[in-house]
Amino acid sequence: MKQRKIRTLLGILLTVLMIVPVVSGDRPELFERFEYDLYDLRLRQFLSTEQDPRIVIVDIDEKSLAAEGRWPWNRSKLARMVDQLFDHYGVAILGFDMVFSEADQSIDLVELKRFLNDNANETNVTTLLSTLNSDVHFARAIMDRSVVLGYLFDRSPKSLQVGHPGNAVIGDDPVLATLPIPEANGVISSLTALQSESVWNGFFDNPMVDSDGVYRRVPVLQRFEGEYYPSLALAMLLALFDEDKVHPIIETDFTGEREALVAVEAAGIRIPVDQHGAVLVPYRGPQGSFPYVSATDVINGVVKSEVLEGAIILVGTSAAGLLDLRVTPMSNRYSGVEVHANILSGMLDERLQQQPDYTLGVEIVQLILCGLLLSFVIPRLSVFVSTLITLAIGGLVIGLNLYAWQQLLWVIPLGYTLILISVLYLFQQTTGYFFETRNIAQLANQFGQYIPPEVVEELSQQDQTVQLSGESREMSVFFSDVRGFTDLSEQLTPQQLTRLMNIYLTGMTKVIHEQRGTVDKYIGDAVMAFWGAPIKDEEHARHALQAALKMLAILPDLNRELAQEGLPPVQVGMGINSGLMNVGNMGSSFRMAYTVMGDAVNLASRLESLTKYYGTPLLVSGDVAVRVPEYLYRKLDRVQVKGRQEAVDILEPIGLREQCTQHQRDAVTLFSKGVQAYTQREWDEAELHFNEYLCLAADDVMARIYLHRIAEYKNTPPPSDWDGVFSHMSK
Template identity: 45%
Template sequence: MIRLALNLALIGLFLSFSANVIESPWMNSLENKIYDFRLNQTKPNTVDPRVVIIDIDEKSLKTLGRWPWNRKVMANLVDILFDHYYVQVLGFDILFAEKDNSSGLDTLAKMGEGIFKDNPTYLQTLEQLKTELNYDQQFADSLRERDIVLGYFFRNQVNENARELNTGLLPAPLETVKPFVSPIQQLLNPTGYGANLPMFQQAAVGGGFIDIPTIDADGVARTAPLVQHYEGGIYGSFALEMTRAVLGFPPIEPVYADYANENGSPVLEAIKLDEFVIPTTDQGIAYIPYRGNYPSYTYISVNDVMNKTVDPDILDGAIVLMGTTATGLLDMRATPVQNVYPGVEIHANIISGILDDTIKLKPYDVIGLSFVTHLIVGVLMMIALARLKLVYSLLLTLSLVSAMLWGNYYTWQVLNYVTPVVSPVLMILSLFILHIAYGYFIEDSNKRKLNKLFGQYVPPELVDEMNNTNKPISLKGETREMTVLFSDIRGFTSLSEQLDPEQLTTLMNEYLTAMTKIIHQNRGTVDKYIGDAIMAFWGAPLIDEAHARHAMQAAMDMQNLLPELNESFKRQGFPAINIGVGLNTGKMNVGNMGSEFRMAYTVLGDAVNLSSRLESITKQYGVTLIVSESTKDQAPDWIYQEIDLVKVVGKKIPISIYRPISKKFEINARQQKEMYLFKLAVKLYRAQQWHEAKKIIEQLKQLGSGLLLYQMYLERIAANQKNPPSADWDGVFEAKSK
């Protein structure tokens, strides 16, 4: 009976998955991986000559200067593309939301209204220069009477002030052959937008949204909406509008299935554009038909277009998209074919897919078909496995799995359908395994659960320890006293400008790996990487009574490892790095937090924010590590020096901040002398005995360490001598920046 009950429960579970009654993030993730595998195995790997991408690349930025370029350059670029190269359609995967004041026209006009208002020669010259210096008007004029589509974006975050955040002018809503049925219920409904300046959108023939709000939970762009509904209008994506421009802007027509959904409403299954029928989900979302790895299209540098050195045959009659692959302009996406992929090429793939009819369809009724398949196969397996010997059970299982995989490949490659494969295959395998080792799975279920829940957050040693503990462990939110660490690389922006992308990636990987090992070795949990910054915490998911000590040891180990890391960087031709670290201990919320699309095991609270603030002010004091008083009190194995009484940003109550000097019993005489003198100087400083405090700090400077800290106090003393504070001044310094 137990085996039968387990079988029925297992089949019922997978039936729930197939009917979307139960959502399984890990199964969805695996389904996505299988989707990626099929896509990569069957992609054509060809270059589409019809679509050309004009690239704002590093070469162009080096020649034409930092982005954004002035609109006179953009107007000239548009004229060259249409008048010299005769492109068919041009689309900007770029937003022109702000006025261009680079010509100085506004300044000259203000001068004409001010000091030169009575100078007729100046006013006459200004009037003559207005046309020449109005770069925005020149760009707008270059857009007129040409097939040019501008990009804009929709916001999908719920925000009460979303309308107030809107900028620019949206294009007119799409014309439809027949209206969409219940678009508010069917389509995505953004809450706001960011669009181009009205003069540009009015001059262009159209516009399409460039945002992709359907990024999967793993951050990969597999689908994109073709239409969205906003305040009663239907708006097309950038790729759809580019295709419409190629076809002469025909109206779109929603295509509905001959069956209804569970609410009785028609099911959207495609959008018809002229003779092209574009498969979509019931929300107007299409699968992106990637042709291959980057680049699957011809890329031409803007610099080469401006210099007219491009082969005219490449651009003559082409569908042209203007976007960027420059690292600093941040338009790179994760895709099934590559982790770093230009966003502009995603739009190009959709255009090609529409024109080639290669966009795949995930039928709405695939849920019903999947449910029936699960039911038939599940019951067959349950009955057969109870009667068959192990060898025949294995053959049956392998045969059913092979049939599922072949059928899935057939629907993908021949019928152009996207159908689920993970759930039925896993059900077959699960039933087989259950019948030969169900006891084993029951006994070890807790271990597997812990590995799944916490394996991505903590070192393997802690996962093993959690497996061996009898205390309940979960991801549910709770309040604990913990210690949080923030660190980042000093001057990372200038450092990154010295390295090419590959070198920067190598440096960051080596740095983050080394620091993460230290955190793990000291029982820490890495919360996240934020660019060059690391956030980690101690005290969860396992309770750690010595969390402050472990965090303090990790912070010191990170500092001590830097010379060795910098030696490695030097051998590779990389610049040396310095880091700042902040530590704070206090009550905070910890647990799995996020949305239905992405979750993260993280910490929140005022104590977390304070740790970040402490890290950010290390550079002001010229020290590499600052800890709060609460951390100092709970990590008494070190000797600390109080360096200031400060109000950090966001805090009304001042706090004492400290820097660790050394481990106890390891402090030398020179350090003791420096600590004594500095403590005395701070005491005199807070007592407003400026002359005496200054004298001691100047003596400290002669010791040759902490020069920035001491210089800072000398500057404060000088400022207070010039403008003395009130008699009840408490010596608190108020930080002005985060």
């Protein structure tokens, strides 16, 4: 395969690997943080420079605390503030970013003084306490007025339930029930005495703060006891237009397989939401994007009428000690009440950024196009031109993203695409440099010790590279071992043993190289080799078998050479198997080796070990026999070896069919008849055939093994499901 094709495929693979976390929704935290940063950057880039005068925040600030006393204030004081806002200033609607969950036990001194002046002769304590009940004053102040009280949902295991969240805006809905809308198991709301049919309620908690602790999304709906309740901003919108219901807008998602929540409609205004029923907070700007007035100035009536007249009022706090400061893209200390103001302002202007689920499809298409384009273009161009094209693609992606943000109000994720573009560019340039600097000398250094020089030369002349990192291939593997090596080594001096092994291994390796094989390793007296890598060899099984037979043929010559030097002769056992195996550079950071691994390799090793049992120097698997049909084989057995569940045929190669004598053919036929009768439980017939075979080959080990098995099975028949397979449980 040409180098640029490899680079292209690797680029496509890298693109796929980058897309998988996007599709699965399991993006790395580091990439998520980068996406958050890009979102914040775009948000700050398009901020409004003007305040929104329609929404005014009545702020319980440090000035108010100094003038009116520490928080919480007596609710009679809050009642006077409500009366001031509606009666004196004529506000349109009032919302409280706070909860009044406990009864007020304090006494307002102003109310006490007024009572004593009006009731100088009244001494009834019960009447006094009833008259001074601040909760009654506050409830009377908000009754029949456009007031929205805040509350928060509880998700603790204790399932706290203080009060009730008021009226649901959406009842039980089977489609919404399947969506990941935040669900609460408890609620902490205002006192029942403060709620009436004319009072709206909205939650102000946010269970969807991003992983970095920043307020970017806020749910406008939460599920509680099977029904759906509005956020403070949504409740204020409903109260402003005197509505009490919200209509979910459900469409089929971009896959066409399921329904998705894309928006809710409230008071005729379409509010885009995501699957969680959340909106992206449309921050107008830094804190102060809405007019702030001190609560004490409202109570004392010193605020200019034009600031509050007809305004939407949110009561909240910016005082640090009251713990309503949030981390937002605008600031690390941002007033929580202004978050609600931003959402309400965005709803009124229908200026809400949206990220419905089809933007996931847009992002995936964006990733695929960028990944494929860069994977195909960069490997075919120079570094300079590919750099310019990469910059152009990145600029185009950013430009289209900003257009969608500003004109379409789409929030299309950008971070993953920019990371993919950067990673692909660096990866392609790095691999290009690697491929360009690799030469024939490196190739020869990598494989010269494993394969014959002529194969190295052939490799270097091909317009392809060798896959060193690992791949699966159909190959053949060979193992050989010197029989009785331990006894031999005990009889020889270290110098003699070294000389013996050098003569033996040199002769064996020469044959392997002649047959285009790769020497994997020497393991003491054992040799491991394979065929089919690094260059693919369609006749790997034939070459492996030819090498083994030639080794057996030259073994007498090697033994004569050993005898001339006063060294003992050697006998060997060999095993060959063909099949799918993994090949590549394997090892550790300290040492690597180009080798093969897999079940097919293990089987070849087992075959080499079994030559001692079957009394033959060479065993091959059925897979080898199928691939090299021109040879005559004697099927010795069908066995199950250790570590392998599937049974395998083991055979002894006799030679090329056209070169075999009639005597050899007749002997193989007779032995095969015996094996067939044995497999069919015809013990007498099998015994007859094997005895006849011993007349032709009196020293044959396998025929005697079968006769021994038959004798045992006659006495103790095998189970009914026996299929002739013999198990070898040791190596």
